[in-house]
């Protein structure tokens with residue numbers, strides 16, 4: 558669709574449908590030029606607007622010397638043009654537009670209605686007005702998600718970049734960074750909650766933060782007790798239910814099958830079980846053969862169990878030092894190979910290098 562048509566289409570939807578086109582289950586990012594045109598399209602005479610009377614609440618973010626009022630759902634925020642313009646090209650462009658005299662005002666301030674969740678707007682304003690908020694080690698997921706959603710839509714560039722960097726920190730693109738996270742893993746830059754793995758997958762996919770997805774999908778699979786469990790809803794801490802969208806389910810089911818299929822093949826993390834005969838440098842042949850047999854039997858008992866990128870642990874083992882070293886090296890090489898193949902296993906891209914975020 559030509560850009561201008563897309564803009565007009567978006568503005569119409571904004572006005573009458575109260576939101577962006579979600580047909581593809583994606584959250585759009587408009588170009589600066591598009592944003593300006595959408596803003597222009599919004600400044601039609603109020604007589605033509607079909608307004609619904611709703612009870613309006615004033616947010617706690619209400620500055621008496623504020624110069625503009627934002628309204629999202631039934632909540633209004635009185636804030637400063639200068640701060641919005643300083644942080645967002647959307648509002649910078651919008652401020653430069655001439656305001657028609659008939660436009661609605663609140664306490665003498667221009668009123669801008671946003672088709673967003675009031676909570677998202679609150680999280681953005683909180684970050685803009687309270688710099689120490691962003692300096693916290695961990696932020697609530699809701700804040701990170703709001704900064705990404707509205708950061709892309711209105712070009713709050715710094716908020717967006719900081720939120721994406723938190724997401725990438727928790728879901729890195731290299732095995733070294735993945736291994737450097739706390740073990741057992743717990744989110745440290747985003748406050749964890751029940752079902753956060755599913756929320757992160759949805760957020761990253763809807764906002765085209767593709768580099769996060771392989772690790773995010775892998776985390777979902779690690780948590781899953783079976784393929785069937787991927788289809789279930791998870792009750793979050795606030796009582797709401799989350800689940801994977803169909804596109805994510807397909808990728809997770811496909812990735813799970815592929816990982817289970819290769820995890821114990823030669824060249825993959827658990828492939829060392831196949832080296833039943835110790836290498837030529839083994840210093841305890843009889844004992845190492847016997848130990849390998851025990852490991853192999855235990856392995857066969859749980860052949861279809863999830864192992865994935867699991868690091869081998871040879872505690873209290875009877876293997877000789879040479880065999881131990883062989884096994885650790887085989888496991889490390891296999892983990893590297895599996896990590897490299899994750900984007901393809903989840904049918905996102907052939908390799909990590911081809912995962913391009915659209916921010």
Ligand SMILES: [Zn+2]
Nearest residue numbers: 839845877880
């Ligand atoms: Zn040995």
